[in-house]
Every structure is written in structure tokens, then in C-alpha cells.
Amino acid sequence: MPYLLTINGQSHEIDVEGDMPLLWVVREQLNLTGTKFGCGMAQCGACTVQIDGVATRTCVLTVADSVGKNIVTIEGLQSPQALAIQTAWVELQVPQCGYCQSGQVVSATTLLEQNSNPTDADIDAAMSGNICRCGTYPRIKAGIKMAAAQFYNAAGAA
Amino acid sequence: MNINRFLKSAAGHQTVDNSRRSFLKVSAGTSAGLMLGVSFNGSALAQSAATDAALELNAFVSITPDNVVKVLIKHLEMGQGVYTGLATCIAEEMDAAWSQVECEHAPANTARYANLLMGQQGTGGSTAIANSFMQMRQAGAAARSMLVSAAAAQWQVPASEITVSNGILTHGARSATFGELAIAAAQQPSPDAESLSLKTPAEFKLIGQENTLRKDVGKHNGAAIYTQDVKLPGMLTAVVAHSPRFGGKVKSFDAGAALARHGVRQVFEIDSGIAVLATDYWSATKGRELLSIEWDDSAAETRGTADILQQYRGLVDTAGAVAESHGDAEQTLAQSADVTELVFEYPYLAHAQMEPMNCVAQVNGTSAEMWYGCQSASGDQAAIAQLLGTGIEHVKINTVFAGGGFGRRANPVSDYVLEAVRIARQVQGTPVKLVWSREDDMQAGYYRPAYVHKLSASQDANGKPAAIQIRVAGQSIMAGTSLGAMMISNGIDITSVEGLSDMSYDIPERQVELHSTQVGIPVQWWRSVGHTHTAFSKEVFIDALARKAGADPVAYRLELLKNNPRETAVLQLAAEKAGWGTTQLPAGWGRGVAVHTSFGSTVAEIVDVSVQGNNFKVERVVAAIDCGIAVNPSIVRAQVESAIAYGLSAALADEVTLTAGNVDQTNFHTYRVLRMNAMPSVETHIVPSTNPPSGVGEPGTPPIAPAVANALAAVTGRTFTRLPLKLA
Numbered sequence: 025m026p027y028l029l030t031i032n033g034q035s036h037e038i039d040v041e042g043d044m045p046l047l048w049v050v051r052e053q054l055n056l057t058g059t060k061f062g063c064g065m066a067q068c069g070a071c072t073v074q075i076d077g078v079a080t081r082t083c084v085l086t087v088a089d090s091v092g093k094n095i096v097t098i099e100g101l102q103s104p105q106a107l108a109i110q111t112a113w114v115e116l117q118v119p120q121c122g123y124c125q126s127g128q129v130v131s132a133t134t135l136l137e138q139n140s141n142p143t144d145a146d147i148d149a150a151m152s153g154n155i156c157r158c159g160t161y162p163r164i165k166a167g168i169k170m171a172a173a174q175f176y177n178a179a180g181a182a
Numbered sequence: 183m184n185i186n187r188f189l190k191s192a193a194g195h196q197t198v199d200n201s202r203r204s205f206l207k208v209s210a211g212t213s214a215g216l217m218l219g220v221s222f223n224g225s226a227l228a229q230s231a232a233t234d235a236a237l238e239l240n241a242f243v244s245i246t247p248d249n250v251v252k253v254l255i256k257h258l259e260m261g262q263g264v265y266t267g268l269a270t271c272i273a274e275e276m277d278a279a280w281s282q283v284e285c286e287h288a289p290a291n292t293a294r295y296a297n298l299l300m301g302q303q304g305t306g307g308s309t310a311i312a313n314s315f316m317q318m319r320q321a322g323a324a325a326r327s328m329l330v331s332a333a334a335a336q337w338q339v340p341a342s343e344i345t346v347s348n349g350i351l352t353h354g355a356r357s358a359t360f361g362e363l364a365i366a367a368a369q370q371p372s373p374d375a376e377s378l379s380l381k382t383p384a385e386f387k388l389i390g391q392e393n394t395l396r397k398d399v400g401k402h403n404g405a406a407i408y409t410q411d412v413k414l415p416g417m418l419t420a421v422v423a424h425s426p427r428f429g430g431k432v433k434s435f436d437a438g439a440a441l442a443r444h445g446v447r448q449v450f451e452i453d454s455g456i457a458v459l460a461t462d463y464w465s466a467t468k469g470r471e472l473l474s475i476e477w478d479d480s481a482a483e484t485r486g487t488a489d490i491l492q493q494y495r496g497l498v499d500t501a502g503a504v505a506e507s508h509g510d511a512e513q514t515l516a517q518s519a520d521v522t523e524l525v526f527e528y529p530y531l532a533h534a535q536m537e538p539m540n541c542v543a544q545v546n547g548t549s550a551e552m553w554y555g556c557q558s559a560s561g562d563q564a565a566i567a568q569l570l571g572t573g574i575e576h577v578k579i580n581t582v583f584a585g586g587g588f589g590r591r592a593n594p595v596s597d598y599v600l601e602a603v604r605i606a607r608q609v610q611g612t613p614v615k616l617v618w619s620r621e622d623d624m625q626a627g628y629y630r631p632a633y634v635h636k637l638s639a640s641q642d643a644n645g646k647p648a649a650i651q652i653r654v655a656g657q658s659i660m661a662g663t664s665l666g667a668m669m670i671s672n673g674i675d676i677t678s679v680e681g682l683s684d685m686s687y688d689i690p691e692r693q694v695e696l697h698s699t700q701v702g703i704p705v706q707w708w709r710s711v712g713h714t715h716t717a718f719s720k721e722v723f724i725d726a727l728a729r730k731a732g733a734d735p736v737a738y739r740l741e742l743l744k745n746n747p748r749e750t751a752v753l754q755l756a757a758e759k760a761g762w763g764t765t766q767l768p769a770g771w772g773r774g775v776a777v778h779t780s781f782g783s784t785v786a787e788i789v790d791v792s793v794q795g796n797n798f799k800v801e802r803v804v805a806a807i808d809c810g811i812a813v814n815p816s817i818v819r820a821q822v823e824s825a826i827a828y829g830l831s832a833a834l835a836d837e838v839t840l841t842a843g844n845v846d847q848t849n850f851h852t853y854r855v856l857r858m859n860a861m862p863s864v865e866t867h868i869v870p871s872t873n874p875p876s877g878v879g880e881p882g883t884p885p886i887a888p889a890v891a892n893a894l895a896a897v898t899g900r901t902f903t904r905l906p907l908k909l910a
């Protein structure tokens with residue numbers, strides 16, 4: 025049965041079984057391959073996308089439950105916070121293998137959209153669901169702080 | 183390039199570790215003929231498939247008319263930064279602008295793209311920069327020379343009067359970009375290696391610079407392509423039901439329900455289990471759940487890890503094959519009234535790289551085309567060719583980024599690669615993407631083996647170790663592989679004892695013995711190989727001896743490293759930067775140290791831990807590394823951070839156990855790995871050096887676990903001899 029999904033601002037009619045996780049719809053039906061498969065059971069965060077502004081694991085979210093939501097994948101991130109995070113990621117050379125990084129960027133962007141001046145504890149809380157086997161954690165933390173400085177200073181100056 | 187010269191320079195390096203020595207021996211011995219044929223030019227017969235021959239300056243460099251310097255990377259980019267590192271060496275000698283450089287993976291072609299320390303095309307042993315530092319620079323210098331010759335001919339001026347900088351050639355008022363001279367340069371004869379003059383370290387503009395951005399781009403925005411992302415017309419996705427026990431075989435199976443499922447196209451038996459092919463991954467996994475399979479376990483490993491470790495504990499009480507012997511340690515220990523003895527235990531470890539194993543294969547009769555993160559090009563290509571009864575020239579490998587490796591993607595028997603080919607050849611002409619779930623990956627074996635070590639030592643009147651005896655029991659990762667003949671001699675797999683048999687501490691009498699065990703659990707190298715366990719035993723044991731001698735752990739080590747200026751300097755740098763002995767720690771905190779040399783590089787790490795009840799947290803790591811010339815300091819630091827995180831994960835949590843032959847762990851909820859909240863701050867200091875580059879990807883891993891254990895010992899007064907570390 026067809027499901028109507030809104031992904032990165034576009035409507036897509038997807039004809040798959042309702043129990044198919046959104047992850048596989050995004051990756052295999054829509055060829056948005058930035059969102060990654062790492063564990064399939066909400067343990068690693070590689071499959072994270074924003075759903076109505078919330079960082080969400082798509083490997084355990086069915087397509088049926090995704091209908092009517094505003095879905096934003098790594099390819100569709102556009103907020104100033106996303107741009108700041110991605111700029112910091114390149115500048116600090118955060119990614120190594122990169123496989124976890126779409127999920128990291130989505131989680132970090134979501135954190136920054138909600139909290140423009142996160143503490144170390146805020147970062148640990150928001151990011152500990154995203155595993156990085158390459159151990160880029162110190163640079164992720166530094167990247168979030170670098171990106172946050174932009175908003176915090178801007179807000180402070182305003 | 184002249185391999186003899188390379189060997190000389192590498193061997194003349196202050197400390198060349200054992201595995202490096204073995205690789206050199208391998209290269210010099212069995213593959214010398216092949217090695218001599220390798221240069222930046224590649225063999226005349228072997229044309230690169232990946233670039234336009236008209237634009238090719240040599241095996242590694244092409245320039246396009248739109249001014250892109252395209253560099254072919256002979257190693258797998260799996261996060262270690264090899265795209266950036268190799269391209270830096272080329273761009274340096276070419277005087278290219280960094281912004282005009284683009285990288286792509288070279289095809290599988292041993293004649294052109296061998297790892298000069300291995301004699302075959304492959305990535306591992308932290309050798310990517312070490313083996314190609316001179317080769318890449320010569321490739322860059324040769325390309326520069328061809329550009330200059332082309333300009334000299336066009337402008338009718340002497341080549342010696344042309345200058346090159348930032349991708350522009352200049353003579354007086356005339357100038358040209360690389361792109362403008364691309365076609366003319368490619369037609370110039372390739373210069374003789376001996377005629378090229380390379381820069382001195384003082385002349386480097388890119389090598390050693392901080393701000394060279396990485397060339398493995400598209401990883402911040404989801405654009406980078408991994409095996410998992412490869413999609414070909416008509417492609418099917420395959421999953422495989424593997425035997426729950428290693429060595430189990432299919433006795434019978436019923437595919438009826440699976441075949442009836444929407445999306446499932448085919449189900450058939452292959453060597454390693456039952457393959458389910460479907461239009462998409464979800465349908466394939468759902469189909470697999472509907473299989474009913476009866477397994478034949480008559481040849482399977484049915485022991486659990488408890489039984490296996492029990493056996494090893496018995497083994498280390500008996501004499502093993504002698505790997506290293508000086509003096510008569512056994513006799514001295516027998517006569518000593520006070521012997522310190524510790525037994526260490528190490529679990530099996532999964533690599534748990536972020537991208538579970540996968541591979542795309544298309545087979546047409548006796549030819550195959552592959553798409554995957556290929557870490558062992560020569561080995562995989564030969565294995566595929568053998569399986570298909572064809573020549574390696576009929577096996578084309580397209581390498582894409584790997585979502586981590588840590589050793590796993592270079593499987594000694596090409597396990598996941600051949601599984602993909604076995605499936606693809608049953609559906610001739612159809613591309614097949616083999617995808618392992620996390621559970622498949624976790625339970626497929628090829629683990630870092632479990633080991634038990636027993637270390638015994640006596641001390642002289644000053645507390646210095648007088649004699650040491652070390653016994654190691656565990657599986658050989660080289661036995662039964664194509665590398666076995668090279669890496670095992672007289673019953674000793676050097677990778678089982680490396681780090682112990684060649685330890686730097688000056689101990690007059692020492693004996694290292696090995697029991698290589700037969701267990702039906704597939705094993706493989708894991709980031710830093712033997713050093714993953716040997717460094718722990720060595721460094722925790724030395725700390726225990728220092729405590730017994732009432733000595734400071736750093737001072738005690740320095741005393742034993744008097745003949746090793748390199749380890750001394752690295753240890754002193756780390757101690758100074760960490761404030762060893764000079765800064766006060768809060769109550770409940772402890773500080774520990776470890777220093778170890780592996781893959782030609784020395785790393786010292788100093789760790790602060792805080793202990794609360796039965797819990798502890800690693801708060802801070804200060805590391806110092808001597809890796810020769812740091813081609814890209816930011817990547818060196820990133821690799822040290824990464825190596826620490828990877829080793830710390832094993833120190834704190836990683837452990838594969840088996841019960842009656844079944845792997846107990848399935849996914850990240852049971853195989854727990856390091857997360858952000860347990861990551862300490864890491865500060866890395868690089869020892870300035872003009873020595874040739876040595877390993878960077880692995881040497882940061884070995885010292886972390888013992889440094890943490892020693893820090894815990896400083897707080898608790900207890901000695902920790904089992905990984906992962908637990909206070910209670």
C-alpha cells in the first residue's frame with residue numbers, strides 16, 4: 025500500500041510494506057544513501073534523521089509511522105546550525121572513516137538547534153547514542169563548540 | 183624507485199619493530215624480483231584502468247586539461263587519512279596547489295600498486311605512508327619534471343630557468359597552469375628515478391603543515407560513497423544465514439516460506455550457509471527469518487570461551503616453543519627466593535567497525551567485477567580468480583571508502599569477498615550486494631584471539647629485573663593463511679609474541695615461549711595485532727616490578743631504557759607534558775603510564791583516572807609519539823586519538839564470549855563499545871623528526887589499556903591482569 029512521506033521538503037509516494045523501516049525506504053527506495061545502516065536496533069545512531077525537528081533512529085521507525093511527519097535527512101539539512109556544524113566538521117577534520125558522521129551531524133545539529141550553548145554534559149547526553157568506532161569523539165565535541173560559538177556570540181552581541 | 187635504497191633507509195631507522203622487520207624480510211626474500219620492478223612508473227605493460235592514458239604522467243598522477251591533478255591512491259582509505267597523506271607527498275614534490283588535487287582509489291594491479299613493504303597490494307601494518315613516502319615523492323617529482331620539459335619545449339627556453347610554484351610554471355613574463363600543459367606533459371618521456379632531485383625537509387611546503395584539508399571529502403554531508411551505498415542496475419541484495427557455530431554445515435533446509443515472501447527472488451545453499459536474494463535488504467532479511475535450517479555440527483567448535491581459557495591457564499604452566507632467549511632465565515628464576523608472577527587474560531575481540539561487512543560482485547562466466555572497500559587487493563583478486571578458475575586480469579576491483587576496518591576488511595582468506603562471489607556466480611550477470619547485519623558481522627568470527635600470558639621475574643638488589651620468563655598461549659592468526667609461510671618460523675608466529683620478544687627494557691636474562699593453540703574460532707589481526715595484548719602484559723608487569731622496588735614508574739622505566747634513546751625521549755616528553763610527578767591529583771584520582779614501540783613508532787601515554795566506588799572514569803590522556811616525519815600532523819593526532827579510543831573501548835568493555843560454541847554477543851547492546859560519555863580528553867604531542875615516516879594508525883592503541891590499568895593500580899593498590907578492566 026502506498027505511503028505519502030515528506031522528506032527534505034518533497035512529497036514521495038512510496039509503495040512498500042508498512043513494516044519496512046524508514047531507513048531502508050530512504051536509502052534504497054529514494055537513493056538518499058547519506059543515512060547509514062550500523063546496527064538495525066537503535067544502538068548506534070548511524071541512521072539518525074530529523075523527524076519534526078527531533079533526532080530519530082530510522083532503523084526502528086516503520087514507514088507507516090513516518091507518514092505526516094517532516095523528515096529531514098543529512099542531504100536536506102539546511103538550518104544555520106547545520107551549516108555551522110558542517111563547516112566546523114570540515115575545518116577540524118572531524119570525520120575519519122566517515123560512516124557514522126551523517127548521524128553525528130544530524131544529532132549535533134539537533135542539539136545546537138535546541139541549545140545554542142551546550143555544556144560538555146549536554147554534549148555527552150545528546151551524542152552518546154551515536155557510536156563512532158574511529159573515536160572522533162574529541163573532535164565532535166570541539167566541532168560542536170566551534171559551531172556553537174557562532175550562535176552564542178551572535179546572540180550575546182545582539 | 184630503488185627498493186634496496188628503501189630497505190636500507192627503513193632498516194637504518196633507529197628502532198624497527200619486529201613485524202616491520204618480518205615484512206622487510208618478506209619483501210627482501212620472497213618478493214625481491216617483484217619489488218625491483220615496482221617504481222612510480224608502474225610496469226610498462228600495466229595500464230591504469232582508472233585514468234585516461236593520454237593524461238597519465240605516471241602510475242599515480244594524471245593532470246586534466248581543466249587543471250585537476252588526479253592522484254591514484256594505492257591504499258584503502260578507511261579513515262586513516264591515506265588519501266591526504268599520499269597526495270601530500272605527490273603535491274609536495276610536484277609543487278601543485280593543494281586545492282587542485284583530487285584523489286581516487288587505484289584499481290587492483292599488483293604490478294603497479296604493490297605495498298613496497300609487503301610485496302603485494304594491500305593496506306595494513308600501519309605501512310601506507312611508510313612504504314610509499316619515497317615512491318609518492320618520486321612520482322610527484324617526475325610529474326613536475328615532465329611539466330617543466332613540456333613548458334621548456336613550448337617556450338623554447340632551458341628547463342633549468344623554469345620555476346614551479348602552487349601549480350603554475352613560470353619563465354620570465356610567461357606562465358602556464360598545469361592544466362594548460364597537461365597533454366604536452368603526458369607526452370614527455372618519463373624521467374629516470376635517479377635524475378630526480380627531491381626536496382630536503384627544510385624545503386617542504388606541504389609535508390608537516392597543519393592546514394592541509396583532507397581529500398576524502400563528502401563525509402560531513404552524506405555524499406561519500408561506501409560499499410553499502412553502491413547501487414547497480416538490476417542489482418539484488420543478498421543476506422546469508424550462517425551456521426550458529428563455527429565449522430557447522432547445512433544438513434538440510436526448507437526455503438518454501440522464504441521464497442513465498444514478497445521481494446525474495448532466490449534462495450540457495452553456498453559454502454558458508456544459505457543465501458537469500460531479494461530486491462532489497464528488508465525483504466532479504468525478512469525472507470531469511472522464514473528459513474528453516476538444520477545444521478550439522480559434527481565438525482563444529484562446540485567449546486565455550488571458559489573452557490578455552492581454562493586450557494590456556496594450564497598451558498602457561500608448561501614449557502612452550504622458544505621465541506626469544508638470552509641467558510638462562512629459567513635457572514635464575516628457579517634460584518631466586520622472590521619471584522613476581524602474574525597471569526594475564528585477554529578475551530576474543532570483534533572489530534565492530536561501523537560499516538558491517540558487505541561486498542558487491544558481478545560474475546560473468548570467468549570474469550568478475552567487484553565494488554567494495556578492498557583492503558587486500560592482491561589477496562582478494564587472487565582468491566576470486568582461483569574460485570572462478572580464471573586469471574587475475576579477469577577480476578576487476580573498484581575500491582570505495584570503507585566505513586572503518588581496523589584489520590577486518592583484509593581477511594586472510596577473503597571470507598566476505600568470496601561469499602559475495604559465490605552468490606553472484608549463481609546468478610550470472612546480475613550484480614549482487616552481499617550485506618551483513620550487525621549480528622552477522624559480530625558473530626562471523628575473525629576475532630582478535632583470546633590469550634593467556636604468564637610473566638615471572640626476579641629482581642636484583644637494586645630492584646631492577648634480573649631475569650624474566652614469559653609464556654604466551656593462544657591461537658596463531660597467521661597459521662593456515664597465505665602469510666603463514668612468511669610469518670611463522672620454528673613454530674613461532676611472530677605476531678603472537680611481538681612486543682614481548684623484542685621488548686626494549688634492558689633485562690639481562692629473558693626467555694619468551696609460545697603455545698600456539700588449535701581452536702575452531704576464526705581469528706585475525708585487529709588494530710595493532712599482537713601488541714594489543716603483549717603491551718598490556720609488559721607494561722602492567724613493569725609497573726608491578728617498579729612498585730615492588732619502591733620506584734617511581736617513569737623513573738624505573740627510564741632506568742631500563744638507558745640504551746634506547748627514542749623510547750626515553752618519547753616517555754620523557756609525555757611525562758613532562760602530563761605533569762608527571764609535578765601536578766597534584768584530586769582525591770580518588772590516579773595516574774598511570776605506558777610506553778610501547780610498534781609498527782616502527784613509539785608512543786607513550788599517561789592517563790588520569792578517577793575512581794568512585796566500583797566505577798571509574800578515564801579523565802585525561804596525554805600522548806607523545808615519535809613516528810618520524812609527520813606528513814600531516816593533524817591526521818597523526820587524529821590517529822592517536824582514534825587509536826586510544828579504539829584501545830580504550832577494549833580496555834573498558836569489548837569482549838566476545840562463547841557458550842558451547844555459540845557467540846554470546848549479537849549487537850552493540852551486548853558488545854559494548856566506547857561512547858562519547860566515556861571518552862577522555864586527549865592531548866597528543868609529536869616528537870619533531872627528520873627520520874622517514876613510520877606507522878601512525880596502530881601504535882597509539884597498545885599503550886592505552888596498560889596505562890589505564892596502571893592508573894587504577896595507583897589508586898587502588900591492586901594489579902589488574904584481565905581485560906576488559908573491572909574494579910569488582
Ligand code: FES
Nearest residue numbers: 062063064069083
Ligand atoms: S542503524 Fe539505527 S541506530 Fe544503528
Ligand code: FES
Nearest residue numbers: 121122156157158
Ligand atoms: S568516523 Fe568512522 S565510525 Fe565515526
